[in-house]
Amino acid sequence: MTRYGLLLLAALFGGILPLLALTPRSQPISQKAHDLHFRSIVVDTHDDTTQRLLDPKFDLGARHTDGSIDIPRMREGGLDGVFFSIYIPGSVTGPIAVQRALEQIEAVRRQTKLHSKDLALATTAAEIRSAFAAHKIAVLIGVEGGHMINNDLANVDEFASLGVRYMTLTHMVNTDWADSSTDKSAHNGLTDFGKQVVVEMNRVGMVVDVSHIADKTFYDVLATSKAPVIASHSSCRALDDAPRNMTDDMIKALAAKGGVIQINYHVGFLSQEFRDAEKAAPELGKAIEAESKQRCGDQEACQLIEADKILREYVAQGKLPRVAWTKIIDHIDHAVKLVGADHVGLGSDFDGADMPYGMEDATHLPQITNALLEKGYSETDITKILGGNTLRLMQEVEATSKKLGGKP
Ligand SMILES: [Zn+2]
Numbered sequence: 001m002t003r004y005g006l007l008l009l010a011a012l013f014g015g016i017l018p019l020l021a022l023t024p025r026s027q028p029i030s031q032k033a034h035d036l037h038f039r040s041i042v043v044d045t046h047d048d049t050t051q052r053l054l055d056p057k058f059d060l061g062a063r064h065t066d067g068s069i070d071i072p073r074m075r076e077g078g079l080d081g082v083f084f085s086i087y088i089p090g091s092v093t094g095p096i097a098v099q100r101a102l103e104q105i106e107a108v109r110r111q112t113k114l115h116s117k118d119l120a121l122a123t124t125a126a127e128i129r130s131a132f133a134a135h136k137i138a139v140l141i142g143v144e145g146g147h148m149i150n151n152d153l154a155n156v157d158e159f160a161s162l163g164v165r166y167m168t169l170t171h172m173v174n175t176d177w178a179d180s181s182t183d184k185s186a187h188n189g190l191t192d193f194g195k196q197v198v199v200e201m202n203r204v205g206m207v208v209d210v211s212h213i214a215d216k217t218f219y220d221v222l223a224t225s226k227a228p229v230i231a232s233h234s235s236c237r238a239l240d241d242a243p244r245n246m247t248d249d250m251i252k253a254l255a256a257k258g259g260v261i262q263i264n265y266h267v268g269f270l271s272q273e274f275r276d277a278e279k280a281a282p283e284l285g286k287a288i289e290a291e292s293k294q295r296c297g298d299q300e301a302c303q304l305i306e307a308d309k310i311l312r313e314y315v316a317q318g319k320l321p322r323v324a325w326t327k328i329i330d331h332i333d334h335a336v337k338l339v340g341a342d343h344v345g346l347g348s349d350f351d352g353a354d355m356p357y358g359m360e361d362a363t364h365l366p367q368i369t370n371a372l373l374e375k376g377y378s379e380t381d382i383t384k385i386l387g388g389n390t391l392r393l394m395q396e397v398e399a400t401s402k403k404l405g406g407k408p
Contacts, residue, residue: 033370043081043387045262046233048352053107068350068361077362081138090173101148125394145171166207179214181243189216198224205401227400228258233347235269255339262347267354270327325358341381
């Protein structure tokens with residue numbers, strides 16, 4: 001997730017510029033790919049659509065021409081489980097951070113109830129499977145930033161009791177107990193309290209998410225966690241040197257512990273060319289911020305949509321490079337070649353980042369299945385990448401929690 005106050009930071013560190021788009025038609029896929037895709041459980045571990053849910057006028061049940069996620073388009077793209085991200089900027093701390101997180105959790109829960117014919121809240125792998133069997137989309141909740149616990153382990157427990165199943169330890173700035181990949185090191189990784197947070201998350205059955213955290217924090221987490229961890233929305237640094245992406249060594253260490261890297265579709269994390277262009281012209285980011293604020297005032301959902309339109313105009317004018325969706329396949333393939341198909345999944349960053357051309361929304365997801373089949377991947381491996389690995393990891397986290405006496 002990104003916010004305009006962070007645009008300068010984003011430009012400096014290869015962060016995110018919002019980009020949503022009108023939906024071009026999906027590319028044709030084979031019947032075999034279609035069948036495989038729709039009989040597999042497809043799970044996306046990071047979507048920022050929650051911000052749109054805060055707008056009372058936004059209807060998740062209607063098909064939209066902007067943004068990437070709504071029920072009709074999830075149905076069309078065969079997206080069966082989605083982690084809605086609870087996000088507030090890392091600069092917002094204290095009790096208000098907890099309060100705002102609780103409000104967003106409630107917004108997700110309310111939407112799930114409102115659309116109970118299509119959606120089912122899920123907190124375990126078994127509940128995702130049950131939702132799929134009942135032809136419903138599983139709704140899961142992830143908290144994007146440890147600042148939202150306000151340095152209190154009791155809030156980890158409370159979030160877990162409300163259905164939160166992962167927490168990203170930081171967003172783009174450090175917390176009081178963990179260093180972020182896009183901030184200056186303040187703690188040399190994870191503090192002692194940070195280690196307590198990780199252990200408490202293990203106990204209550206919340207997946208530890210290593211996206212956004214500094215490399216040293218990542219290794220500290222791996223040494224501390226008693227359960228496998230995920231990178232809910234990160235890509236490969238060997239292909240694009242954004243600090244938000246994972247090095248080959250990190251991906252190997254994550255996999256050795258049973259973890260999963262969920263590939264992020266953001267153009268700045270997929271394409272070195274885009275990242276270099278973005279860094280070379282930080283004035284473009286500032287111009288987008290100013291223009292979208294002028295069009296929308298303080299309305300954040302509007303800013304997101306307008307900024308997206310402006311950025312696509314810049315690409316059309318040749319000011320920024322055009323990134324094709326097939327880069328997603330390159331990152332999946334790189335990670336699979338490194339650690340095998342058991343440790344790679346999907347974490348789009350839909351509705352919170354700049355999607356590549358051809359992956360503007362969830363309707364395009366079957367193209368991933370088609371491309372992996374064309375690359376010679378087995379159906380078993382593709383099913384794991386689409387969601388099976390996430391289910392397996394959740395089961396392991398649940399088992400660890402039970403062992404630690406944290407859950408019924
Ligand atoms: Zn993020």
